[in-house]
Amino acid sequence: MTIIVCLAKAFILALSSDILREGLLLNDKFRRKLIRFVSGFAVGGGLCFLLFGASMAAAQSNLGQCDNKIYLHQDIVILGFPCPPNLIGSVETSQKGVEKIIEALDLLAHDSPRSFAVIERLKKAGPVIIIYDPNYPAPGTNITTSQIALFLPTFIEQFDKNAKGKQFTVIIGRDGMKWPVKELASVLVHELMGHGKQHLEERIDTMRVLDVECEAWLLEELAYQDFKLDKLSRDMVDFRQQLEKIHCSDFIRYMRKRLPDQASLWDVQNPDVMKLLKVFDGYIEAQRERGMISSAQAAALKQRDDRMKKAERKGDPQDLFEIGQFYMTPIGQDPDPKTAATWFKKAADKGHSGAQFALAQLYENGDGVGQDLDQAVKLYVKAAKQGDYEAFYALGVLFETGRGVQKNIKKAQALYAKARPGFDARPLFVFGQLHNEGVAFPKNSNKAYDFFIKAARLGDKAAQFAVGMALEKGSGVPKDIVLASVWIHKSAEQGYAPAKRKLALN
Numbered sequence: 001m002t003i004i005v006c007l008a009k010a011f012i013l014a015l016s017s018d019i020l021r022e023g024l025l026l027n028d029k030f031r032r033k034l035i036r037f038v039s040g041f042a043v044g045g046g047l048c049f050l051l052f053g054a055s056m057a058a059a060q061s062n063l064g065q066c067d068n069k070i071y072l073h074q075d076i077v078i079l080g081f082p083c084p085p086n087l088i089g090s091v092e093t094s095q096k097g098v099e100k101i102i103e104a105l106d107l108l109a110h111d112s113p114r115s116f117a118v119i120e121r122l123k124k125a126g127p128v129i130i131i132y133d134p135n136y137p138a139p140g141t142n143i144t145t146s147q148i149a150l151f152l153p154t155f156i157e158q159f160d161k162n163a164k165g166k167q168f169t170v171i172i173g174r175d176g177m178k179w180p181v182k183e184l185a186s187v188l189v190h191e192l193m194g195h196g197k198q199h200l201e202e203r204i205d206t207m208r209v210l211d212v213e214c215e216a217w218l219l220e221e222l223a224y225q226d227f228k229l230d231k232l233s234r235d236m237v238d239f240r241q242q243l244e245k246i247h248c249s250d251f252i253r254y255m256r257k258r259l260p261d262q263a264s265l266w267d268v269q270n271p272d273v274m275k276l277l278k279v280f281d282g283y284i285e286a287q288r289e290r291g292m293i294s295s296a297q298a299a300a301l302k303q304r305d306d307r308m309k310k311a312e313r314k315g316d317p318q319d320l321f322e323i324g325q326f327y328m329t330p331i332g333q334d335p336d337p338k339t340a341a342t343w344f345k346k347a348a349d350k351g352h353s354g355a356q357f358a359l360a361q362l363y364e365n366g367d368g369v370g371q372d373l374d375q376a377v378k379l380y381v382k383a384a385k386q387g388d389y390e391a392f393y394a395l396g397v398l399f400e401t402g403r404g405v406q407k408n409i410k411k412a413q414a415l416y417a418k419a420r421p422g423f424d425a426r427p428l429f430v431f432g433q434l435h436n437e438g439v440a441f442p443k444n445s446n447k448a449y450d451f452f453i454k455a456a457r458l459g460d461k462a463a464q465f466a467v468g469m470a471l472e473k474g475s476g477v478p479k480d481i482v483l484a485s486v487w488i489h490k491s492a493e494q495g496y497a498p499a500k501r502k503l504a505l506n
Contacts, residue, residue: 066134068426068430069095075123076119076123076130078101078102078105079131080093081133084135087174091177103181108185111226112227114226118193118219119196122197126167128168128192128440129155129168130170130172131169134173136150150191153167159427168199170192172187182224182229185223186224195216210250214247214248214280217247218277219277225270225273231270255279307319315346317355318347320344321344321347323343324342324347328340337369338368338369340362344358344359353382353388356379356388357383360377360383361394364404373403373404377405384415389419392415396411396413396416400457416458417459423458425458425459426460428455429452429460429463432452433448435448436476444476446477450476452466452467459494461495461496464490464494464496465491465496465498465499468499471487489503
């Protein structure tokens with residue numbers, strides 16, 4: 001059975017539990033494409049998709065336009081996050097945003113196969129995830145230019161500290177949805193084919209920022225040529241000028257000075273990008289030989305050494321804290337929690353809330369220091385008194401489980417309520433779904449539950465229902481019918497339709 005058929009089967013199982021009736025949508029056009037794609041497979045696969053389509057048709061009437069959306073298209077996970085309440089009506093809906101991304105990907109596959117081939121390479125190395133987030137950049141952010149998209153190779157690690165391997169995540173902001181499809185497709189080329197390829201080849205941290213952007217912009221130029229955009233239009237003239245005068249200025253100077261016979265590659269309306277990229281490889285090697293490119297490890301170590309000297313001299317708690325962070329996230333070597341704890345303690349003693357929280361985590365888990373739950377609680381309390389959202393959440397978990405303190409569910413709930421404003425539960429629930437269904441990641445009910453329970457504690461109604469169902473079935477967590485009912489009731493009280501239907505049937 002093919003992976004796509006298996007994924008479809010997983011989706012059916014999820015739909016039967018009602019979770020995805022409010023959290024997952026495939027539009028009719030895309031669903032028809034999937035059915036056509038597998039029409040040549042075995043009867044079992046075709047039946048799987050027929051059931052999938054029927055379930056989706058029944059689900060669509062229950063879905064709003066700005067709920068979480070999860071699509072799987074060409075083995076690329078495309079997520080649409082909900083619209084913030086203050087932006088509903090002024091931004092593209094989650095559904096429309098995801099549909100536009102799918103259209104851009106289809107355009108790339110059809111009209112720019114050289115660009116799309118790079119995505120195929122990325123998919124073999126790890127999950128490729130494109131997120132439409134209408135809240136990016138956050139309203140009120142002080143920016144001087146429009147924020148269209150952002151490549152975030154560590155996005156998943158923010159929510160899963162144990163994430164392994166390569167991930168390729170691109171965030172498309174609300175301004176990106178205003179761009180025509182061809183231009184949006186070219187932005188995806190820039191972020192995925194440019195920065196994604198650099199990340200795959202472990203070059204993104206060993207090149208100068210200027211050169212990182214030059215290579216990505218060259219690939220964007222390739223897409224514009226494939227799409228046959230008018231090079232004399234104002235937008236294309238502006239794009240070319242930015243290439244020449246900013247992003248690729250050093251590269252162009254290198255060609256004119258060192259390889260004058262190659263400069264003609266650039267001096268045409270449609271440069272031969274593939275040949276230019278070969279020249280660019282030589283340019284990067286020349287930079288490295290001249291010592292203009294230092295390794296990420298050397299740069300990080302120098303930065304750490306500079307901060308250590310400054311911290312020892314001035315004793316600034318932020319500097320002390322950041323040195324501890326360096327030891328917890330080193331480049332080219334294993335984390336050193338024992339040394340990190342020393343620096344966190346120095347900063348914590350000076351009242352730094354982030355250091356108090358970090359040190360509390362080490363004491364709670366016995367990581368680099370002897371496990372000491374009493375000390376962990378004291379430090380969490382100190383950080384929470386300064387308004388640290390993560391400390392509120394950590395204390396909530398301790399009071400909910402009775403670990404290191406006397407169990408107190410009401411106090412735990414009060415602490416979660418204080419933590420809620422500092423967290424975005426949308427990715428938590430979505431990544432729980434992906435792990436639960438084995439989409440983009442290996443199926444892992446334990447990890448799915450970890451995501452669901454955190455989102456549920458923070459008030460996400462869909463996650464609360466997912467937690468209830470997991471507890472009822474013993475999926476990723478020991479079976480507990482009583483506790484399952486508690487979470488399902490919480491979800492129903494917030495008006496979550498599947499939870500209300502579940503209770504009505506019982």
